[in-house]
Amino acid sequence: xxxxxxxxPKERERLRLISREIIAxxxxxxxxxxxxxxxxxxGSAARDTWLAQDHDLDIFLGVPENSDxxxxxxxxxxxxxxxxxxxxxxxxxxxxxxxxxxxxxxCYLVDDASRLKSAVDRTPFxxxxxxxxxxxxxxDVLLLKQFLKGIGVYGSELKTGGFSGYLVELLVIxxxxxxxxxxxxxxxxxxxxxxxxGEGKKLHDEPLTVVDPVDPNRNVAAALTLDKMLLFSAAxxxxxxxxxxxxxxxxEDEPLSDEEAQARMDAxxxxxxxxxxxxxDVVEDVLYPQMRKAEESIRALLTRKGFLxxxxxxxxxxxxxxxxxxxxxxxxxxxxxxxxxxxxxxxHVARFLAVHPHPLSGPYIKEGRxxxxxxxxxxxxxxLLAAELEGLSxxxxxxxxxxxxxxxxxxxxxLEIRDREFRIFLAQYLDARAPIY
Amino acid sequence: xxxxxxxxPKERERLRLISREIIAxxxxxxxxxxxxxxxxxxGSAARDTWLAQDHDLDIFLGVPENSDxxxxxxxxxxxxxxxxxxxxxxxxxxxxxxxxxxxxxxCYLVDDASRLKSAVDRTPFxxxxxxxxxxxxxxDVLLLKQFLKGIGVYGSELKTGGFSGYLVELLVIxxxxxxxxxxxxxxxxxxxxxxxxGEGKKLHDEPLTVVDPVDPNRNVAAALTLDKMLLFSAAxxxxxxxxxxxxxxxxEDEPLSDEEAQARMDAxxxxxxxxxxxxxDVVEDVLYPQMRKAEESIRALLTRKGFLxxxxxxxxxxxxxxxxxxxxxxxxxxxxxxxxxxxxxxxHVARFLAVHPHPLSGPYIKEGRxxxxxxxxxxxxxxLLAAELEGLSxxxxxxxxxxxxxxxxxxxxxLEIRDREFRIFLAQYLDARAPIY
Numbered sequence: 001x002x003x004x005x006x007x008x009p010k011e012r013e014r015l016r017l018i019s020r021e022i023i024a025x026x027x028x029x030x031x032x033x034x035x036x037x038x039x040x041x042x043g044s045a046a047r048d049t050w051l052a053q054d055h056d057l058d059i060f061l062g063v064p065e066n067s068d069x070x071x072x073x074x075x076x077x078x079x080x081x082x083x084x085x086x087x088x089x090x091x092x093x094x095x096x097x098x099x100x101x102x103x104x105x106x107c108y109l110v111d112d113a114s115r116l117k118s119a120v121d122r123t124p125f126x127x128x129x130x131x132x133x134x135x136x137x138x139x140d141v142l143l144l145k146q147f148l149k150g151i152g153v154y155g156s157e158l159k160t161g162g163f164s165g166y167l168v169e170l171l172v173i174x175x176x177x178x179x180x181x182x183x184x185x186x187x188x189x190x191x192x193x194x195x196x197x198g199e200g201k202k203l204h205d206e207p208l209t210v211v212d213p214v215d216p217n218r219n220v221a222a223a224l225t226l227d228k229m230l231l232f233s234a235a236x237x238x239x240x241x242x243x244x245x246x247x248x249x250x251x252e253d254e255p256l257s258d259e260e261a262q263a264r265m266d267a268x269x270x271x272x273x274x275x276x277x278x279x280x281d282v283v284e285d286v287l288y289p290q291m292r293k294a295e296e297s298i299r300a301l302l303t304r305k306g307f308l309x310x311x312x313x314x315x316x317x318x319x320x321x322x323x324x325x326x327x328x329x330x331x332x333x334x335x336x337x338x339x340x341x342x343x344x345x346x347x348h349v350a351r352f353l354a355v356h357p358h359p360l361s362g363p364y365i366k367e368g369r370x371x372x373x374x375x376x377x378x379x380x381x382x383x384l385l386a387a388e389l390e391g392l393s394x395x396x397x398x399x400x401x402x403x404x405x406x407x408x409x410x411x412x413x414x415l416e417i418r419d420r421e422f423r424i425f426l427a428q429y430l431d432a433r434a435p436i437y
Numbered sequence: 438x439x440x441x442x443x444x445x446p447k448e449r450e451r452l453r454l455i456s457r458e459i460i461a462x463x464x465x466x467x468x469x470x471x472x473x474x475x476x477x478x479x480g481s482a483a484r485d486t487w488l489a490q491d492h493d494l495d496i497f498l499g500v501p502e503n504s505d506x507x508x509x510x511x512x513x514x515x516x517x518x519x520x521x522x523x524x525x526x527x528x529x530x531x532x533x534x535x536x537x538x539x540x541x542x543x544c545y546l547v548d549d550a551s552r553l554k555s556a557v558d559r560t561p562f563x564x565x566x567x568x569x570x571x572x573x574x575x576x577d578v579l580l581l582k583q584f585l586k587g588i589g590v591y592g593s594e595l596k597t598g599g600f601s602g603y604l605v606e607l608l609v610i611x612x613x614x615x616x617x618x619x620x621x622x623x624x625x626x627x628x629x630x631x632x633x634x635g636e637g638k639k640l641h642d643e644p645l646t647v648v649d650p651v652d653p654n655r656n657v658a659a660a661l662t663l664d665k666m667l668l669f670s671a672a673x674x675x676x677x678x679x680x681x682x683x684x685x686x687x688x689e690d691e692p693l694s695d696e697e698a699q700a701r702m703d704a705x706x707x708x709x710x711x712x713x714x715x716x717x718d719v720v721e722d723v724l725y726p727q728m729r730k731a732e733e734s735i736r737a738l739l740t741r742k743g744f745l746x747x748x749x750x751x752x753x754x755x756x757x758x759x760x761x762x763x764x765x766x767x768x769x770x771x772x773x774x775x776x777x778x779x780x781x782x783x784x785h786v787a788r789f790l791a792v793h794p795h796p797l798s799g800p801y802i803k804e805g806r807x808x809x810x811x812x813x814x815x816x817x818x819x820x821l822l823a824a825e826l827e828g829l830s831x832x833x834x835x836x837x838x839x840x841x842x843x844x845x846x847x848x849x850x851x852l853e854i855r856d857r858e859f860r861i862f863l864a865q866y867l868d869a870r871a872p873i874y
Binding site for chain 1: 623624625626627663664667668670671674704705706707708743745747748763764765766768769770771772773774779780781783786787790797798799800801802803804805807810812816867868869870871873874
């Protein structure tokens with residue numbers, strides 16, 4: 001088991017060599033330009049807590065507080081001529097070097113982690129803290145990381161909303177072993193507060209608070225969603241009860257064939273609606289939150305009009321954005337109620353009646369209000385979505401992308417989407433099976 | 438107009454004669470038997486506020502407080518050999534005499550209306566109060582009664598939930614004329630309090646309080662529903678704005694033909710569900726409240742399972758009971774969600790998962806709870822109703838009646854019910870048009 005997650009001596013040696021090389025190159029270039037700059041390996045590579053096959057190198061380029069990050073960025077560009085520029089709070093350089101994914105991140109060298117100029121400035125403090133405490137616990141970190149990966153809650157980016165590497169390390173330091181973390185997590189409930197150094201008090205309205213030992217006003221688990229937190233808790237319980245390698249290495253989902261998909265859909269008897277459009281050219285950490293917001297807006301539209309949603313999900317792959325709404329009730333009568341003002345508001349009543357001169361039924365009085373029954377504009381969910389979609393405010397990026405072109409698939413039509421990524425997504429969506437017993 | 442509602446001199450003379458005759462007969466019989474008994478004409482006939490064609494005579498047989506009502510009842514039976522016995526709080530005799538509907542009601546003669554032995558004992562006080570105040574206002578009472586009748590809110594029995602004759606008389610005495618009652622009612626809102634004698638304070642949680650001048654702790658309008666009260670208010674406004682005889686004498690509804698019914702149903706695109714059974718042999722004032730309760734129970738069942746109801750209504754005619762549920766959404770997917778306990782309730786979760794071993798999807802975690810998706814038992818409203826009806830507690834009378842036999846009609850099948858009464862009900866139901874503009 002451990003052999004599958006622990007990098008081999010050869011892998012470690014390669015990582016060490018490459019990182020040393022890159023750091024040497026940075027220092028040489030800085031010296032040439034007379035810059036005060038400190039290059040440092042941070043993250044899991046620095047802490048010996050990286051998973052085999054995870055070939056990520058985070059190298060920070062620290063400059064004094066009073067200098068300018070742009071010079072460091074300039075230098076990072078020179079280190080890796082083949083690179084792309086990415087943006088978090090500040091720009092940084094991403095490059096592939098000898099099969100490693102290398103991030104070269106400019107940051108400020110500050111004295112006190114609670115007085116940062118930028119969020120990345122905190123990372124060196126994290127590395128220092130973990131390095132001082134982690135000795136002997138590295139394997140437990142690897143096991144926990146792989147466990148979280150296996151159950152689908154590893155990664156604090158917004159798409160996942162799971163556990164960051166730093167959070168994993170803190171949990172292992174706190175509870176002293178992989179099984180002890182699981183035992184503790186088994187009992188978690190919302191509003192759990194953990195603190196390695198202090199007395200621990202809830203900082204914000206987040207389900208799990210883990211006080212950052214280098215900055216006590218920060219919650220390391222701020223990005224963790226309630227459901228991912230509790231999935232880990234339930235999976236921990238299940239694993240302790242019936243341990244299995246499958247938690248770490250679940251069977252990979254195969255793309256659904258037409259026949260399989262058809263059979264699953266028949267059994268469910270639902271009406272899947274898919275909205276597909278070209279994804280705007282933004283990173284996942286921007287795209288997914290926007291898609292989630294749009295998902296909520298469309299859910300609200302459908303629900304407000306009386307259609308019932310069983311479940312929904314979103315997916316971005318390649319240049320595509322897909323939003324799936326699985327309808328539990330998708331057709332309604334033509335006739336619907338329009339509830340007007342209270343009867344005693346004479347002017348409002350008069351105006352309401354003037355606007356509804358020829359109802360199917362009514363006007364009548366119900367619970368103190370004037371009511372008419374008339375024809376609804378759209379009596380099936382697909383028509384409603386098609387008609388109202390462009391009128392929804394779905395955020396600038398998505399609204400534009402949808403206006404440029406989109407397609408709605410309903411029922412069996414969704415099988416016209418044959419992409420492997422989509423069919424795997426569909427398999428996972430239909431399973432929706434978390435590793436809990 | 439007035440000539441249509443005001444009894445002719447000949448009609449009045451007949452009523453006077455007949456009531457005098459009956460009272461004389463009662464007094465004679467009482468004398469023969471040595472009973473202390475006071476026979477009196479009460480109600481609208483006594484007050485000259487009866488509508489032409491309304492041939493109702495209420496004659497009370499008052500006996501001293503310390504005697505027994507059963508003797509008076511015995512006597513009432515002798516007065517009208519052809520009669521039926523009815524029950525309110527106590528039994529009374531109902532008979533047809535020369536084209537009049539005569540109620541012979543035993544009651545106690547009490548000194549103070551606030552210290553009654555039975556609700557009917559209050560009536561003589563009402564008659565005395567009204568007789569002392571109504572002189573010159575009789576025509577206004579007749580107009581208001583006919584207006585209320587025309588808009589469908591006259592009658593305080595439980596089926597109607599409208600205005601009693603006594604309430605009408607009090608309103609006219611308070612506001613001094615028919616148009617002034619309408620003008621005042623135009624401005625009514627819930628929690629209106631009227632008091633002819635005192636300062637008027639709300640007695641109970643009823644939308645309109647009219648303090649009974651002969652018993653200040655009683656609300657004369659207690660039976661009036663919010664919607665009937667406000668319908669009168671809105672119709673008053675509409676009538677004052679555009680007076681029309683139609684308010685008093687609306688066009689009678691014709692029974693719907695198959696073709697008309699079909700056309701109306703097509704336009705609505707709803708799914709009517711009708712539950713029909715033999716009405717239990719109880720009076721309307723018992724039957725209707727029970728049917729309304731059963732209507733609520735069935736609405737709750739359908740709604741709880743995700744089906745949408747546009748409107749519902751009930752009807753009793755001859756020996757039949759009919760409950761109509763017009764469905765706005767009547768078909769759902771096979772798949773449905775079952776939401777389990779919060780994740781941290783380990784034992785409950787384990788039990789929940791054991792009970793749902795092979796879901797269509799899941800288990801997964803949603804908003805802190807374990808969720809599975811499985812097949813619902815009934816995915817259309819008709820099947821649900823058919824399967825669960827006998828398990829609902831619909832009150833003793835109705836539950837038994839339904840168990841003895843019932844039929845469910847769905848969609849076009851409802852046209853198999855060809856009774857004239859039902860087809861008129863259907864026409865009124867589909868119109869649902871209150872006289873408000």
